[in-house]
Amino acid sequence: MSDIPRVKPKQAKVLADLEELTDQSMKIAFTDQDWSDSRKFISWNTFGALIKDGDVIDLNLYNCCLKSLPESIGNLRMLNNLRCKRNQIEKLPESFGRLTSLRTLDFSVDNQHLEENNRLKLLPNSFGNLTSLEVLNLSDNKLKSLPDSFGRLSSLKELKLEDNKLELLPTSIGNLKSLEKLDLGGNCLTELPESIGNLESLKTLILGGNQLELLPTSIGNLKTLESLILAQNKLINLPNSIGGLQSLYSLVLEENNLAALPDEIGKLTRLGTLNLNFNKLTSIPDTIGKLENLKFLELNNNQLTAIPDTIMNLKSLMELFLEHNLISMPPLSLWHLRNLEVLKLDNNPLESEFKDVMEQNVPTILEYFREKATIKIFISHAVADFEPFQIKEISDFLESKEHIYQAYYCEEDLVGDIDKFMNETIPKCQVLFFFASKKSVFESIDCAHELDLAKRHNIPVYAVKGEDVQWNDIQQIGLNKDRGLEFKKSFIKELMGRLLEISLEIKAQEPIKEPENTIDEVVEELKKKLNEFFSMALFKHYLQDKIRFFEQNFQQFSDNAISAKQFFITFQNQLLSEFPKEETKQLEPDKSIEQESRKNLDKKQKKVLKQIEKIRGRKLPDKSIWIENGNIVSLNLDGYQEEGKPSILQYLPDSIGDLTKLRQLTLSHNQLESLPDAICNLTMLEYLNLEENRLKALPRCLWKCQNLTFLKLTFNPWEDELAPFAGMREGFDGDYMDEILQVIWNRSAINVFISSTSKDFESFNLKRITKMLAEEGEIDHIYYGHEKDEESLQKGLSNYQLVLFIASNASIHSDKCKYEINQAKSNKIPVIPIKTREISWNDLELLDLSRDLGMEYDPENLEKFGLDLIEYIKQFKREVNLFYPEEERINKQLANLTNTINNYLDSEQFKASISDLKKFRQDCDDYFRGKITLPTVLREIVKNIE
Numbered sequence: 001m002s003d004i005p006r007v008k009p010k011q012a013k014v015l016a017d018l019e020e021l022t023d024q025s026m027k028i029a030f031t032d033q034d035w036s037d038s039r040k041f042i043s044w045n046t047f048g049a050l051i052k053d054g055d056v057i058d059l060n061l062y063n064c065c066l067k068s069l070p071e072s073i074g075n076l077r078m079l080n081n082l083r084c085k086r087n088q089i090e091k092l093p094e095s096f097g098r099l100t101s102l103r104t105l106d107f108s109v110d111n112q113h114l115e116e117n118n119r120l121k122l123l124p125n126s127f128g129n130l131t132s133l134e135v136l137n138l139s140d141n142k143l144k145s146l147p148d149s150f151g152r153l154s155s156l157k158e159l160k161l162e163d164n165k166l167e168l169l170p171t172s173i174g175n176l177k178s179l180e181k182l183d184l185g186g187n188c189l190t191e192l193p194e195s196i197g198n199l200e201s202l203k204t205l206i207l208g209g210n211q212l213e214l215l216p217t218s219i220g221n222l223k224t225l226e227s228l229i230l231a232q233n234k235l236i237n238l239p240n241s242i243g244g245l246q247s248l249y250s251l252v253l254e255e256n257n258l259a260a261l262p263d264e265i266g267k268l269t270r271l272g273t274l275n276l277n278f279n280k281l282t283s284i285p286d287t288i289g290k291l292e293n294l295k296f297l298e299l300n301n302n303q304l305t306a307i308p309d310t311i312m313n314l315k316s317l318m319e320l321f322l323e324h325n326l327i328s329m330p331p332l333s334l335w336h337l338r339n340l341e342v343l344k345l346d347n348n349p350l351e352s353e354f355k356d357v358m359e360q361n362v363p364t365i366l367e368y369f370r371e372k373a374t375i376k377i378f379i380s381h382a383v384a385d386f387e388p389f390q391i392k393e394i395s396d397f398l399e400s401k402e403h404i405y406q407a408y409y410c411e412e413d414l415v416g417d418i419d420k421f422m423n424e425t426i427p428k429c430q431v432l433f434f435f436a437s438k439k440s441v442f443e444s445i446d447c448a449h450e451l452d453l454a455k456r457h458n459i460p461v462y463a464v465k466g467e468d469v470q471w472n473d474i475q476q477i478g479l480n481k482d483r484g485l486e487f488k489k490s491f492i493k494e495l496m497g498r499l500l501e502i503s504l505e506i507k508a509q510e511p512i513k514e515p516e517n518t519i520d521e522v523v524e525e526l527k528k529k530l531n532e533f534f535s536m537a538l539f540k541h542y543l544q545d546k547i548r549f550f551e552q553n554f555q556q557f558s559d560n561a562i563s564a565k566q567f568f569i570t571f572q573n574q575l576l577s578e579f580p581k582e583e584t585k586q587l588e589p590d591k592s593i594e595q596e597s598r599k600n601l602d603k604k605q606k607k608v609l610k611q612i613e614k615i616r617g618r619k620l621p622d623k624s625i626w627i628e629n630g631n632i633v634s635l636n637l638d639g640y641q642e643e644g645k646p647s648i649l650q651y652l653p654d655s656i657g658d659l660t661k662l663r664q665l666t667l668s669h670n671q672l673e674s675l676p677d678a679i680c681n682l683t684m685l686e687y688l689n690l691e692e693n694r695l696k697a698l699p700r701c702l703w704k705c706q707n708l709t710f711l712k713l714t715f716n717p718w719e720d721e722l723a724p725f726a727g728m729r730e731g732f733d734g735d736y737m738d739e740i741l742q743v744i745w746n747r748s749a750i751n752v753f754i755s756s757t758s759k760d761f762e763s764f765n766l767k768r769i770t771k772m773l774a775e776e777g778e779i780d781h782i783y784y785g786h787e788k789d790e791e792s793l794q795k796g797l798s799n800y801q802l803v804l805f806i807a808s809n810a811s812i813h814s815d816k817c818k819y820e821i822n823q824a825k826s827n828k829i830p831v832i833p834i835k836t837r838e839i840s841w842n843d844l845e846l847l848d849l850s851r852d853l854g855m856e857y858d859p860e861n862l863e864k865f866g867l868d869l870i871e872y873i874k875q876f877k878r879e880v881n882l883f884y885p886e887e888e889r890i891n892k893q894l895a896n897l898t899n900t901i902n903n904y905l906d907s908e909q910f911k912a913s914i915s916d917l918k919k920f921r922q923d924c925d926d927y928f929r930g931k932i933t934l935p936t937v938l939r940e941i942v943k944n945i946e
Contacts (some may be wrong), residue, residue: 008054010075017070074098089118097126109140128152151175162186174198185209197221208232220244243267254278266290289313312336323347335370374405375430375507380450382439389435397496426453431506436474437466522924523905568904600630604658616647631661639669657681675699755820756806772866803831809838
């Protein structure tokens with residue numbers, strides 16, 4: 001091995017030393033071989049090396065029984081990736097720090113062979129010299145500390161150190177400014193350095209399974225943090241600075257010793273998941289009600305006796321767990337939460353009347369709560385009128401009744417901060433009784449403030465007229481006789497009885513559940529929902545196909561040829577015609593159609609089913625397959641779909657890609673560690689359930705499945721950027737799917753098609769350029785256009801994401817090249833023209849290509865040209881959205897559309913033209929709650945416009 005002719009001598013010596021230590025022969029591959037074959041040849045689970053220009057750039061030392069690495073390993077100066085799973089290495093040589101080109105280093109455990117793992121106890125101080133390192137995985141070793149030099153790893157983006165024996169982190173860890181993910185779970189940490197707050201790029205921080213009692217104040221500086229896992233520690237409190245985590249979506253704090261939460265928890269307004277199971281909480285702060293985006297709240301196994309009424313403000317809440325607490329009276333205010341789907345209160349000392357109802361479904365429970373709930377009343381009056389109007393007597397009477405929680409009035413708090421009392425109390429009330437006198441109507445600033453608070457919070461106000469004012473006076477402050485009573489001392493009992501009746505009537509009415517919004521508030525919510533819809537991939541795709549129509553329509557509006565109302569109606573008509581099936585669109589197949597037999601399937605699809613059945617060891621039940629028009633459109637491969645007969649998949653066959661009409665695929669409850677790239681051929685896939693597997697990453701090509709609208713990821717050990725998304729229990733749809741597909745796209749390699757004539761391929765040394773491109777990790781496959789016929793091109797061009805057109809005098813007149821460019825455009829694949837010196841940019845106008853995306857070929861410095869081209873392609877991949885090649889044009893029209901419709905909805909003309917305000921509110925409310933679709937609500941609005 002030491003005299004390999006194509007490997008530099010010193011590096012060949014390293015490979016020879018490794019062979020001697022392992023008593024194995026190493027597999028060798030070279031980058032000038034077929035790129036995809038060479039990468040498979042030295043995959044992560046082999047003992048092999050990849051060579052480029054005589055340098056070792058990839059080294060895999062899988063299952064070699066190595067107890068140490070040779071000192072000579074430092075000679076691999078160009079090594080990019082080193083993987084050492086399933087060894088028993090205890091120490092790294094000091095020369096390890098000379099691997100300054102290293103970008104990925106993995107000494108972690110192989111999940112299938114947990115007992116065969118490395119045993120690193122210490123890292124050399126030279127480790128800090130690895131300044132190119134981006135991904136470092138040292139999980140499941142024996143590390144007790146990290147060297148101070150660790151802070152010099154300035155390029156590090158992902159650091160995995162879980163399941164070691166770390167007791168302390170060096171202060172220098174705060175220097176890792178590029179770090180995005182830090183996993184320190186399962187160690188022995190008792191504290192974190194204050195410098196942890198300097199990790200300005202951090203998105204995911206995992207600290208579960210340590211011995212932390214306190215968090216540093218600086219934790220609140222992590223403005224980009226999205227996921228924070230602190231389960232299974234010894235935390236006794238949280239710092240007030242926790243409220244500074246403005247990007248936090250998922251916060252897991254289960255199995256700690258928390259007795260209370262800081263009020264600042266209410267500042268985490270983006271929070272979607274909050275897990276506080278198994279703590280010692282005795283109460284929850286009122287500020288919990290400010291978490292307007294919270295969907296999942298878990299408070300099992302605490303010492304809670306009550307839940308604050310402010311929980312009624314969590315309008316997005318879908319799941320609430322309160323099991324194993326000390327709650328005797330459930331939080332009746334929960335009936336305000338229309339989106340609540342799961343409510344668990346088992347193993348609480350509930351009063352007997354609630355025990356049976358808690359066994360019912362959630363809607364029944366919430367309706368019962370609504371009937372049982374008490375209401376709060378605020379009595380507004382001038383100070384001087386307290387005794388003349390007998391305010392205390394009225395308050396005492398109302399509070400003595402079963403359904404009245406409290407009747408507030410300000411006198412009881414005059415010695416304190418009266419403004420604070422009003423600001424905090426009135427928004428919690430369901431009705432305000434205003435006792436009108438000359439002082440309260442014309443003189444009292446406090447009464448005016450109380451009425452303003454009631455108006456802002458949509459709280460109904462009833463006036464009680466005193467003898468010294470007239471109804472005309474009261475009308476001047478926005479109140480009228482229709483909601484009014486008259487105060488007479490001789491009829492005080494009758495008045496108190498009438499106030500009670502009004503209170504109970506209000507409680508029984510639907511508006512108390514969610515006060516009726518003003519027209520302006522409904523319009524604002526409608527605009528928000530429309531803007532969300534406009535930003536979805538589905539609508540952008542639609543707009544791309546209709547771009548010319550909308551440009552013409554907007555131009556007509558700009559020229560005053562049509563009104564804003566006509567523009568709106570035209571948009572609605574187009575949208576409705578484009579989405580005629582949206583009313584009944586569902587991910588499930590149409591079960592009203594009779595199920596077709598397997599006999600109708602072609603050989604390929606039958607073969608897929610046979611291979612799957614062989615892997616799972618049992619025939620698939622008929623109900624798990626749905627066939628339409630001779631194609632499988634739905635396939636359920638859940639490991640536990642047959643009760644008592646689990647059939648677990650360890651892997652999927654590559655042939656799964658042959659189910660090209662598949663729309664729904666369920667793979668939950670299996671033991672899949674990876675998905676085959678062939679799954680990316682399922683471009684019609686809409687629903688994909690991957691729950692409860694062993695997946696760490698998704699295929700890099702999954703971004704091609706652009707019809708995917710629902711994806712379930714939970715309960716998988718995700719290791720990449722998907723970890724924050726996986727904290728959400730529900731599937732993702734809408735904008736979230738765009739984000740996930742974009743994450744996958746950002747880390748994917750692309751395929752590049754080179755269009756040229758055969759003559760140009762030789763003349764311009766394209767073989768050399770192709771070789772340079774093939775060696776880049778972000779470019780997966782290079783295809784030479786001159787090697788294939790038109791039929792093969794038509795079939796294969798859709799697999800490429802970028803076309804490089806070598807523009808010469810021959811190619812711009814070549815029918816073959818013209819055909820390739822037209823095929824690229826019809827497949828919406830961007831074309832980068834590379835102009836040679838024999839033509840001008842004006843010549844490229846013949847092919848509708850411009851210099852905006854182009855480069856110029858430099859034959860005199862081919863090496864530099866190749867490097868520039870690589871960087872250009874990388875930049876292109878980062879900046880150009882390949883989902884929507886006409887992004888700038890689309891976005892311009894999208895902005896025009898959004899602004900025009902928003903302005904129209906804001907206009908007095910629109911609001912005045914609504915003939916039935918109540919129906920408009922109801923239609924919009926049904927849309928906001930998902931009962932009807934956007935085209936439907938727009939159609940109803942258009943009908944309602946006079």
